Amino acid sequence: MEKPDIKILLDKYFEGETTIAEENYLRVHFASADVAPEFEMYKPVFGFFEVEKSIVSTAVVELHKKQNPWLSIAVAAVVFLCIGSFGYLNFSIAKQPTDLGTYDNPQKAFQETKKALALLSVHVNTGVESMQYLQTYESTKNIVFN
Template structure:
């Protein structure tokens, strides 16, 4: 009689329809020594639940090591920032010391200036040609849509 009731309770348990009282009854049944032979396969499952309930977590974490870690991390970050600023300033100063574009002979300076202005004029003319294409597109669009 009792094993048929336990079978029904086990079935309800695995279906997720058992109540807390029925689960306690199953745990007490499977923790006893007189478990039916055909229900022995469920005994480790319910024994585990009762053992897991008694376990306590007792590990402690050291809190002071984290403070030391953050301290060293902030020192390292400060060193990296200072190193980056120093490198930037060094390269900026050395670049400023180089005097590019200074000539002693006025004729050489005049020729170099003419070359630079010719290059600039060439690029400006290329830009103006592109603008003319845009203007042609604008005129065509106005003809089509007649705004």
């Protein structure tokens, strides 16, 4: 191939659009001695693949021979225990009475409602008192900065 063809192939290669045949041509071309000086910088890129392809691993990989069967039994027991607990708790909660404290006597219902609203009023008033401090702070800040 001529120089423009190599340039086009290199552009396609770096864009990831080359075919296997074109990549093989580039690899062979850059392994030869007749590479143009402007393309010398690409020689290590394609030479790297040839060097790495020739490396053979000498690492020994050990495979585990057998797992402990008790581990599988323990895992299964834990899974069944979790499923059983989940089912038991969900069904026992569903069977609880849904009586929310209804009263047959209107006077008693009125008294209980007054107690609940008084308790709520105490907590709401506490929040309102806290807001008074914020209002005092805001007015003081406006006086100082204005």
